[in-house]
Amino acid sequence: MADIADILASVSGGPSIPQSTLDLQALTRAWVNERTAPELLPYPGELVDRIMQRIATQIEAIEMMNATADPSANFKLVIVQTELERFKFLVRSLLRARIAKIDAYPHHTLAMSQTSPANLSHLESQYLHHHQHLLSSHYHTAFLSSFPQGLRKLDDTAGGISMVDKPDEDTAVFCRILRDAGQVEIQGEQGVGVVELHRGDIWVLRWRDVREGVERGDIELI
């Protein structure tokens, strides 16, 4: 019987992948990338908007099913709600991982949001600005105002040492190559080596070397 199903599936040529499944793949990758990358990645705004829209519709549908209170629909409800919770977890964990990075490097993120505003969502940049404003005004009233004029800055880069904390771009990351992504240089004990990245390979590489590939979709972090 399995064979008949196989034949049927092969004859119909296999249905194309629905957009919602593609979005789940994209959201999953966004989450894994964000969880494993040392640096804040671009904000996938359209994707998150689409998913939030779908989640809202799904919640409405669940309320409708609840209202009818059909006992046979009970089990379906369990499935739908379980899936909803899985989606909510993904979105929540993605956003929380982003906030953790924004909190860890506020001044760096602030400078970055000026050069490429698409990297932060509207709410994230609002949060970042408000939070920094509150913090700096608190520091000023608490102790900075009694410091000499020249020592009051929070983002001083003078004197060869920057006060702005940055994520370490050379951190080692585990990545999977999705499309042949050319060559990268690796720094060994004996000097520089060059390796080819082929589809399906799994590498431990420096984040600096794979960042562009990740943003292009050629490489994913694992």
Next chain:
Amino acid sequence: MALPLPPGLTPSEVGFLCEMELVTVIPRQRLESLELLGGPTQPLNPPFPVPLPLWLALLLKRQRRANIQPPAWLNVPSLTQILEFETAETTAAVFSPPPGLPPPTSTAEEEASYLASETLELSTPFLKDTHTSRAQADALPYHWLELSHLVLTHAGDDVEDADAVRRLLRDLREVRMSKLRKGFRVLESGAGLQINGVGGMEVAEVRGFVGGVVDGLRKIGRSREEARREREAEEQENGFGSSSYRDEDDDDMQL
């Protein structure tokens, strides 16, 4: 609230990822297609097997509404064969190869935004038939350890000769872990370690160690690396410089 976890997936998050893999389910009762957020599920029509995500399969299994048909590689002959490969002298340095990949379906575009669906390349856990009964029988897919653990724990009665399978899985895990640890000997400050065929849980297990060693070595060797970079930059400059010297020489000659 910000996430308090360090970068890198935790084992339970890897398990969560693994639960998105499709497995083959043999339903015991009817269920129409459900419009889920991740796409519609296939209608259940006993006794026709259908692929369903693992989380749903486990839910159905727990309520005795379905049986799970184990992946094609989760049986004694397949695992024995893979274990032989893993323990063979000639292949002591590499993992058994992962299942074959279909050619890429998309290409990168310069203009496309991050994670745009036009340039999205599918990968695990969304690849077709890596954990279903139609999977490649002689290769371990990325989520092999997590998936077989979940299936054996929650649907042990669906796996033939479950105890022998468990024993083989433990052997595999040990031999592969020791290979991974041997691989650490070549760890260098520059990273660049290739580990094709590694599993998700294995990555989660060694991530802290490998990341820590590579980053630590890099910090120790930073001055040397910077010195080398400077030297290279200098050599390049000298390359240009020497041509200008020659110009001067030429000038001298003319004088």
